[in-house]
Amino acid sequence: MTKRKHKDNRQRLLIAQQAAKILAKSGNRDFLAAKNKAVERLGILDKTQLPTNIEIERALIEYQRIFCGDEQPQIVFSLRQAALKAMKLFADFSPKLVGSVLAGTSDQHSPVHLHLFADTSEDITVFLIEQRIPFEIGEQKVRYGHDVHEFQPTFNFYAGDVRFLLTVFVSHGKKQSPLSPIDGKTMPRANTMEVEKLLVSLT
Incomplete structure (x- = not known):
């Protein structure tokens, strides 16, 4: 995997995790709004590598598993x-x-x-x-x-x-x-x- 590809994947993961956290704490399921807010919070300028809604949903499931327990x-x-x-x-x-x-x-x-x-x-x-x-x-x-x-x-x-x-x-x-x-x-x-x-x- 090239350094560029690794960086892009890392960025997508960070945005997905931040968007998942926003969704979990806000209670709504507006994936686009959460994605945009995550980009803003992370200060990411390159918006060519954004996670899909599926990636955000997976991150949300993982967030709930880790932080919401039973x-x-x-x-x-x-x-x-x-x-x-x-x-x-x-x-x-x-x-x-x-x-x-x-x-x-x-x-x-x-x-x-x-x-x-x-x-x-x-x-x-x-x-x-x-x-x-x-x-x-x-x-x-x-x-x-x-x-x-x-x-x-x-x-x-x-x-x-x-x-x-x-x-x-x-x-x-x-x-x-x-x-x-x-x-x-x-x-x-x-x-x-x-x-x-x-x-x-x-x-």
Whole structure:
């Protein structure tokens, strides 16, 4: 390995580790913002050798393993339990778990992110009102290809200390999973039965 290649790899590792630390301490999962902040903190001027989101996610997993000990797996387990309970509540909308709770990289700040499927977003609004669950409405940009994206409605609410983020797909979302913002591949999604199996595997 040349000195230049070694230096580039070292820089990518340092940025990935710093970005992972930022993600772990901030609680959000904005990889791009964490990467930019890491570059700024490290005072790196050469931005031609930046880590990928996959490299940052690996560094985050390693950071959690070293510094969070037994606490982080318990948090993941608790959030998956909360996810399963919510998925049973939203059973009529074919819920699927996505994001950091599914990936196992969540922390106490992470929301439980569910994909729901309905004829209209108003169906979710009515259901939440009937369940007397206070909520906030937003939207999320979902990518299906290099230049193919849609804005899907979202609903945010809290159950105790757990924040839930519901992204509602009202068209082809159930058949075609969107792309992951981390690696650009098809986003992993787990149905109720798969989440139950995950919980069993952790006991």
